[in-house]
Amino acid sequence: MxxxxxxxxxxxxxxxxxxxxxxxxxxxxxxxxxxxxxxxxxxxxxxxxxxxxxxxxxxxxxxxxxxxxxxxxxxxxxxxxxxxxxxxxxxxxxxxxxxxxxxxxxxxxxxxxxxxxxxxxxxxxxxxxxxxxxxxxxxxxxxxxxxxxxxxxxxxxxxxxxxxxxxFPGSGWLRISDDCLDSLRRYRSERALPSWERAFEELLRTAGPPAPDGTGRPADRIGGRHSGGHSGRGERP
Known part of the structure; x- marks a missing residue:
């Protein structure tokens, strides 16, 4: 051989x-x-x-x-x-x-x-x-x-x-569930935010401190159900 x-x-x-x-x-x-x-x-x-x-x-x-x-x-x-x-x-x-x-x-x-x-x-x-x-x-x-x-x-x-x-200069990718994505779209549309980056910045600014148990804020802060799964769709901030 x-x-x-x-x-x-x-x-x-x-x-x-x-x-x-x-x-x-x-x-x-x-x-x-x-x-x-x-x-x-x-x-x-x-x-x-x-x-x-x-x-x-x-x-x-x-x-x-x-x-x-x-x-x-x-x-x-x-x-x-x-x-x-x-x-x-x-x-x-x-x-x-x-x-x-x-x-x-x-x-x-x-x-x-x-x-x-x-x-x-x-x-x-x-x-x-x-x-x-x-x-x-x-x-x-x-x-x-x-x-x-x-x-x-x-x-x-x-x-x-x-x-x-x-x-991907200066950027990254996220993948989220369909429910969470739809909620994020509504959030961005209701506030007339010009970009996904601005939407995430707004959410982070208004989220407040983490919960005392260290688990963070619940998913319904953005109007959607808990995003426990993945979907074939995603958005680029």
């Missing part, structure tokens, strides 16, 4: 993508300079949060993912980031390609919450490979990429921040 070694040498934002996309630079080496006709490569990327330290402000922002800091010894579990695939053309010995990875800025997705919480430093990633290798000196032989093939990579947080600034 042909032995392939994988490494990640860099990452950059895709400058012309239809949506937020990162390009990971991969180097693939075939043992003994073997000739490879093609590779149908799949990659699963995981975040390894236990592999870095966190500033106090980051710890606070990560509370809804990992709980209180005294529990982090058991709650800092790997987070799913992305699945991606690419087809490599033929090469002999070694080659380099860019793996496009589509990203999300949906704050309901754990990976986006994690990235958003980080101020600087690096994101520890683990890239797990699978797929099919087409090789052979005479004709084609199809071989699987062994499941144990993987490589670690530390992605600068700034790369993620630059990508998001490129696609």
């Amino acid at each position: 042909t032995d392939l070694a994988f490494s990640c040498t860099g990452v950059r934002p895709e400058p012309y993508g239809a949506g937020p996309t990162l390009l990971f630079r991969l180097r693939i080496e075939a043992a003994d300079g073997a000739r490879i006709h093609a590779v149908a490569l799949r990659c699963q990327i995981r975040i390894e949060p236990v592999q870095r330290r966190y500033a106090p402000a980051e710890v606070e922002m990560l509370g809804d993912l990992f709980g209180e800091p005294d529990r982090w010894s058991t709650t800092l579990k790997p987070l799913q980031f992305a699945h991606a695939s690419v087809t490599l053309p033929g090469f002999t010995g070694s080659t380099e390609i860019e793996l496009p990875v589509t990203c999300t800025y949906d704050m309901e997705v754990a990976s986006a919450k994690y990235f958003r919480a980080l101020a600087d430093g690096e994101v520890p990633l683990l890239m797990l490979f699978s797929g099919t290798v087409f090789t052979g000196d005479r004709g084609f032989v199809a071989e699987p990429v062994p499941w144990h093939k993987e490589t670690a990579f530390r992605m600068p947080v700034k790369v993620w921040q630059d990508m998001i600034d490129q696609y």
Whole structure:
């Protein structure tokens, strides 16, 4: 079986993508300079949060993912980031390609919450490979990429921040239930507020201090029922 070694040498934002996309630079080496006709490569990327330290402000922002800091010894579990695939053309010995990875800025997705919480430093990633290798000196032989093939990579947080600034400069996304969205629309319309940002600012200004039990204000402050579920619709502030 042909032995392939994988490494990640860099990452950059895709400058012309239809949506937020990162390009990971991969180097693939075939043992003994073997000739490879093609590779149908799949990659699963995981975040390894236990592999870095966190500033106090980051710890606070990560509370809804990992709980209180005294529990982090058991709650800092790997987070799913992305699945991606690419087809490599033929090469002999070694080659380099860019793996496009589509990203999300949906704050309901754990990976986006994690990235958003980080101020600087690096994101520890683990890239797990699978797929099919087409090789052979005479004709084609199809071989699987062994499941144990993987490589670690530390992605600068700034790369993620630059990508998001490129696609959503100075803004973010929220997803809420249909009931809550309809109530917010009525609230904004009744007060003739020019933007969603102004509507949220008005709500925050009039909300007052949190409830004594720390649970905050009830959802009916904006005229809707408790938004316990998600919907396919959302609004951009």
